[in-house]
Amino acid sequence: MSKKNRKNNKIELGSMGGDFSHNPFAALATADLPDVPEGVEKPKEVSAKSEAWSLSQSKRLTLRCETKHRGGRTVTLVEGIEGAEKSELKALGKWLGKRLGCGSKVEAEGVLLIQGDQRERLPELLEEKGAKEVRVLNS
Numbered sequence: 475m476s477k478k479n480r481k482n483n484k485i486e487l488g489s490m491g492g493d494f495s496h497n498p499f500a501a502l503a504t505a506d507l508p509d510v511p512e513g514v515e516k517p518k519e520v521s522a523k524s525e526a527w528s529l530s531q532s533k534r535l536t537l538r539c540e541t542k543h544r545g546g547r548t549v550t551l552v553e554g555i556e557g558a559e560k561s562e563l564k565a566l567g568k569w570l571g572k573r574l575g576c577g578s579k580v581e582a583e584g585v586l587l588i589q590g591d592q593r594e595r596l597p598e599l600l601e602e603k604g605a606k607e608v609r610v611l612n613s
Contacts, residue, residue: 528603528604529555529566529600529603529604529605529606530604530605530606531556531557531558532554532555532556532557532605532606533554533556533606533607534554534606534607534608534609535552535553535554535555535600535605535607535608535609536551536552536553536554536608536609536610536611537550537551537552537553537592537593537596537597537608537609537610537611538550538551538553538593538610538611539551539591539593547589548590548591549587549588549589549590550587550588550589550590550591550592550593550596551581551585551586551587551588552585552586552587552588552596552600553584553585554584555584555585555586556584558584560580560583563580563584563586564580566586566603567579567580567586567587567588569603570586570588570596570599571588571589573599574588574590574592574595574596574599576588576589576590576592577589593610593612596608597610
């Protein structure tokens with residue numbers, strides 16, 4: 475098909491009579507519907523401030539960098555986290571990863587792995603979460 479023919483084969487959307495501003499769910503906004511179906515409990519909202527566990531339960535957190543068995547990549551280990559379940563450690567790692575712009579992983583019980591050398595930025599964030607003492611090792 476030549477360029478001349480392509481220009482002539484354009485379809486105007488306005489001529490099709492389609493109005494794309496119609497919302498099929500608009501009537502539901504005015505309907506008197508319950509928030510949750512009958513017989514189903516409403517889920518409890520959990521905020522970061524209302525958690526029972528916090529970093530204040532840990533006496534001392536230790537930060538150290540490591541490259542062993544990681545293909546030369548540097549990671550920062552946060553050690554000494556006490557009284558936390560794996561799901562709580564995972565949530566803390568996710569929060570730290572978002573704030574630092576890196577990945578995180580629960581390495582072992584009480585140990586959190588953060589990608590990259592984050593020893594300068596991590597103490598401030600951990601203290602913000604309630605850590606009493608953060609020790610940085612230069613090894």
